[in-house]
Amino acid sequence: xxxxxxxxxxxxxxxxxxxxxxxxxxxxxxxxxxxxxxxxxxxxxxxxxxxxxxxxxxxxxxxxxxxxxxxxxxxxxxxxxxxxxxxxxxxxxxxxxxxxxxxxxxxxxxxxxxxxxxxxxxxxxxxxxxxxxxxxxxxxxxxxxxxxxxxxxxxxxxxxxxxxxxxxxxxxxxxxxxxxxxxxxxxxxxxxxxxxxxxxxxxxxxxxxxxxxxxxxxxxxxxxxxxxxxxxxxxxxxxxxxxxxxxxxxxxxxxxxxxxxxxxxxxxxxxxxxxxxxxxxxxxxxxxxxxxxxxxxxxxxxxxxxxx
Amino acid sequence: xxxxxxxxxxxxxxxxxxxxxxxxxxxxxxxxxxxxxxxxxxxxxxxxxxxxxxxxxxxxxxxxxxxxxxxxxxxxxxxxxxxxxxxxxxxxxxxxxxxxxxxxxxxxxxxxxxxxxxxxxxxxxxxxxxxxxxxxxxxxxxxxxxxxxxxxxxxxxxxxxxxxxxxxxxxxxxxxxxxxxxxxxxxxxxxxxxxxxxxxxxxxxxxxxxxxxxxxxxxxxxxxxxxxxxxxxxxxxxxxxxxxxxxxxxxxx
Numbered sequence: 121x122x123x124x125x126x127x128x129x130x131x132x133x134x135x136x137x138x139x140x141x142x143x144x145x146x147x148x149x150x151x152x153x154x155x156x157x158x159x160x161x162x163x164x165x166x167x168x169x170x171x172x173x174x175x176x177x178x179x180x181x182x183x184x185x186x187x188x189x190x191x192x193x194x195x196x197x198x199x200x201x202x203x204x205x206x207x208x209x210x211x212x213x214x215x216x217x218x219x220x221x222x223x224x225x226x227x228x229x230x231x232x233x234x235x236x237x238x239x240x241x242x243x244x245x246x247x248x249x250x251x252x253x254x255x256x257x258x259x260x261x262x263x264x265x266x267x268x269x270x271x272x273x274x275x276x277x278x279x280x281x282x283x284x285x286x287x288x289x290x291x292x293x294x295x296x297x298x299x300x301x302x303x304x305x306x307x308x309x310x311x312x313x314x315x316x317x318x319x320x321x322x323x324x325x326x327x328x329x330x331x332x333x334x335x336x337x338x339x340x341x342x343x344x345x346x347x348x349x350x351x352x353x354x355x356x357x358x359x360x361x362x363x364x365x366x367x368x369x370x371x372x373x374x375x376x377x378x379x380x381x382x383x384x385x386x387x388x389x390x391x392x393x394x395x396x397x398x399x400x401x402x403x404x405x406x407x408x409x410x411x412x413x414x415x416x417x418x419x420x421x422x423x424x425x426x427x428x
Numbered sequence: 429x430x431x432x433x434x435x436x437x438x439x440x441x442x443x444x445x446x447x448x449x450x451x452x453x454x455x456x457x458x459x460x461x462x463x464x465x466x467x468x469x470x471x472x473x474x475x476x477x478x479x480x481x482x483x484x485x486x487x488x489x490x491x492x493x494x495x496x497x498x499x500x501x502x503x504x505x506x507x508x509x510x511x512x513x514x515x516x517x518x519x520x521x522x523x524x525x526x527x528x529x530x531x532x533x534x535x536x537x538x539x540x541x542x543x544x545x546x547x548x549x550x551x552x553x554x555x556x557x558x559x560x561x562x563x564x565x566x567x568x569x570x571x572x573x574x575x576x577x578x579x580x581x582x583x584x585x586x587x588x589x590x591x592x593x594x595x596x597x598x599x600x601x602x603x604x605x606x607x608x609x610x611x612x613x614x615x616x617x618x619x620x621x622x623x624x625x626x627x628x629x630x631x632x633x634x635x636x637x638x639x640x641x642x643x644x645x646x647x648x649x650x651x652x653x654x655x656x657x658x659x660x661x662x663x664x665x666x667x668x669x670x671x672x673x674x675x676x677x678x679x680x681x
Contacts, residue, residue, distance in 0.1 A: 130588075185587055185588075186566070187557055187567060187569060188557070188560060188561065188566055188567050191557075191561075209545075209553075209569065209570055209586075210588070212546075212552070212553040212554070212557075213553070213556075213557045213567070213569050216522070216552075216553065216554040216555075216556075216557040216558050217557040217558065217560070217561050217567070219522065219523075219554070219558065220522075220523070220526060220557065220558035220559075220561035220562060221561055223523055224523065224643070225521035225522045225523050225642075225643045225644050226522050226552075226554050226558075227522075227552075227644060228550070228551070228552035228553060228554060229550075229551060229552065240647070243550075244551075244652070245452070245549060245550055245551070245649070246439065246445045246452070246548070246549055247441075247548065247551060248652055249444075249445035249652065250445050250447055250452050250649050250650065250651060250652065251649065251650045251651070251652055251653075252646060252648075252649050253646075253647045253648050253649075253650075254644050254645060254646045254647055255644070255645050255647055256643060256644050257643040257644075260643060260644075290566030290596060290597075290600075291566055291567075291568055291594050291595075291596050292594060292595045292596070293592050293593075293594050294582065294592075294593045294594060294595050295592065295593045296589065296590055296591070296592050297584060297590070297591040297592055297593055298590045298591040299589070299590040300587075300588065300589050300590035311680070311681070335681055354605075354606050355586065360441045360464075360548060361441065361464045361465075361548070361606060364551070368680045369674065369678070369680040369681065378442075379441075379442060379444070380441050380442070383441075386652065386655075387652075389678075389680065390674065390678045390680050391658075392670060392674070398660075398662075403658070403660060405655060405658075406658045406660075407655070407658040407659070407678070408658060408659055408660075408661070408670045408673060408674070409658055409659070409660035409661065410660075410661050410663075410664070410666055410667060410670055411660065411661065411662050411663065412662075412663050412664040412666070412667075413664075416663075416664035417664045417667055419664075420664045420665070420667035420668070421667050421671065423667075424667055424668050424671040425671065425681070428671075428675065428681065
């Protein structure tokens with residue numbers, strides 16, 4: 121099966137999920153061609169093992185984000201049976217638009233793939249409160265959740281070509297309103313430390329940032345914290361109406377573990393919960409639970425991490 | 429100006445989901461609600477209508493139970509209600525759902541479409557961009573605010589670089605993230621008026637959409653994998669133990 125992988129860009133280079141997309145495609149017998157929108161990440165993409173071809177799609181439309189225009193330009197270059205993209209906001213939009221353009225179905229947010237009488241797609245539904253497995257006939261489009269698939273290795277040497285292809289831009293960017301935080305986003309991070317209303321005051325999140333800086337973590341928050349304090353933006357919210365994350369390590373501090381929060385983080389590889397209430401539901405999903413106040417536990421955590 | 433708001437009824441985010449016989453047990457869902465992002469789309473559409481006039485039509489595609497949600501939309505100000513009756517949305521693939529919704533928007537003659545960026549059941553996010561393509565409309569996703577000036581619109585959306593203001597012209601689709609304004613609650617008069625509001629109920633066939641063969645078939649639903657019970661420690665002095673385990677057992681730091 122021929123798979124067109126839409127490369128995911130991050131900070132001018134290639135997002136690590138791109139190699140995971142290629143790995144997932146190979147695992148079901150797919151031969152990958154990677155499309156790099158606006159020429160971003162071409163060299164890195166060519167070195168991913170298993171990629172046969174990289175096409176740098178270059179055009180004026182890639183100067184700012186208009187999912188419809190990007191999809192149109194990429195779609196005119198895309199070939200093959202399956203379109204694969206990362207289940208990020210932009211990846212979902214581009215893949216959904218390309219699927220509509222091609223008249224093929226799309227299944228979003230896959231966490232496992234297999235092959236039987238079609239492509240077997242496993243994905244969480246109801247934000248992880250249940251798991252759905254379906255059989256999808258190709259041609260189709262599939263988006264994959266980051267960190268759910270093994271990445272293809274390096275050492276590849278794919279052919280690289282350039283196609284000049286733009287599209288009319290209908291969404292014009294007028295001005296930046298608020299700059300994104302310089303800090304790592306929870307969806308990008310391999311380690312996340314999140315605070316809840318148990319932190320008592322938004323100023324106390326500074327302790328979480330200190331820990332985060334020691335271990336290269338992103339800082340997240342529960343919905344209760346986001347709703348209670350204006351200082352904690354919605355972009356930090358982990359849970360059903362926030363972001364869904366699958367880091368290697370998730371540290372929940374002062375988070376009781378409402379069902380909406382658990383839905384957003386329960387697939388993390390390891391979960392540490394710090395809460396003073398021994399009956400908090402968060403302990404039900406924690407690999408390691410510490411019954412203590414954050415005021416006592418976070419200084420100890422900083423000390424211990426400092427010794428590593 | 430015709431404003432369509434696409435709504436999906438989903439289990440309330442606080443509801444427990446149980447699986448029985450390989451399928452999510454819908455009968456066991458304690459409460460059904462608007463999908464949360466759809467509610468922000470509805471609120472923004474109501475504000476656009478109040479500021480600039482026009483008809484706001486609430487549209488849903490789903491089983492009979494979804495009619496209640498349309499009545500709830502009328503209670504806060506939707507002018508007309510359209511229900512495309514589909515008993516089992518899970519039996520349709522995205523090409524079919526999008527064809528139904530796009531046909532419904534054309535049927536009511538709306539120029540502008542508001543919807544959630546994704547529904548809280550599948551969390552997919554395919555509908556807004558897909559319907560936009562079928563309507564030959566531009567699409568803005570991750571929207572938190574919309575302002576109208578005639579058939580020109582500005583919207584605030586979240587992007588990788590931060591929030592930005594973008595401009596589009598109708599026809600267009602706005603797929604909402606969590607909005608910035610408070611959601612309105614219905615008052616008694618709104619609720620009474622809504623009860624009298626007639627829902628235009630149609631089938632996909634009425635809209636000329638074939639729901640015959642789906643390319644996606646659901647094999648099974650299952651509960652999330654049970655995690656083995658974790659280890660629990662008392663007191664801050666156990667932090668050293670846990671950090672040791674994270675390093676030696678879990679190998680994550």
